[in-house]
Amino acid sequence: MAIHAPNARTAAAFKGENDISNSEHYQNDAVDETDVEVRAGAVVLTGYELHNTTGSDAFLQLFDALAANVTVGTTAPDYVITLAANAARGRSFTKPLEFKNGLTIAGTTAWAGNTGAAIDVSLDFA
Numbered sequence: 403m404a405i406h407a408p409n410a411r412t413a414a415a416f417k418g419e420n421d422i423s424n425s426e427h428y429q430n431d432a433v434d435e436t437d438v439e440v441r442a443g444a445v446v447l448t449g450y451e452l453h454n455t456t457g458s459d460a461f462l463q464l465f466d467a468l469a470a471n472v473t474v475g476t477t478a479p480d481y482v483i484t485l486a487a488n489a490a491r492g493r494s495f496t497k498p499l500e501f502k503n504g505l506t507i508a509g510t511t512a513w514a515g516n517t518g519a520a521i522d523v524s525l526d527f528a
Contacts, residue, residue, distance in 0.1 A: 428525040433462065433509040434518035439469035440505040446528045447499040451492035453522040454485035456511075460519035461485070463508045466501040474508045475516025482513055485521065498528075 425448060428440050447464075454460040463479035465472045481499060485491055509521035 425526050425528050431522045433507055433521045433523045435474050435508055435510055435516050437469045437472040437474050437506050437508050440507060440525060442468055442504040445501040445505040448528060449494035449526040451524040452485055453490045454488060455520045455522060457487050458511055459486055460521050461510050461513050462521055463510060465506040466503050467506055468504045469506045472506045479514055
């Protein structure tokens with residue numbers, strides 16, 4: 403897992419747009435069907451920027467769970483973000499998404515599937 407700024411925005415610029423004072427930034431340029439634990443414990447997701455690096459539609463699945471409790475393709479995601487082929491998408495939430503147990507993510511080719519789709523991911527959370 404490489405952690406760097408793969409998208410046009412820098413971590414500092416993206417972070418500065420949120421009103422959450424204790425925000426953190428997470429970046430991963432190769433999220434796929436593997437369950438990736440962003441953080442254990444309570445997470446408040448305040449924004450994201452995604453880039454689908456594949457020629458097909460992709461879906462970023464978000465789970466309110468630790469990676470050890472997620473089986474991609476079997477465990478139902480709590481939130482899914484869709485991306486068209488080779489598309490980018492970003493959003494800052496006015497009402498952040500809350501995850502109580504932790505935040506685990508996976509990039510797939512279907513809404514709740516298990517076939518990997520490479521997605522560049524930048525998340526801001528508190």
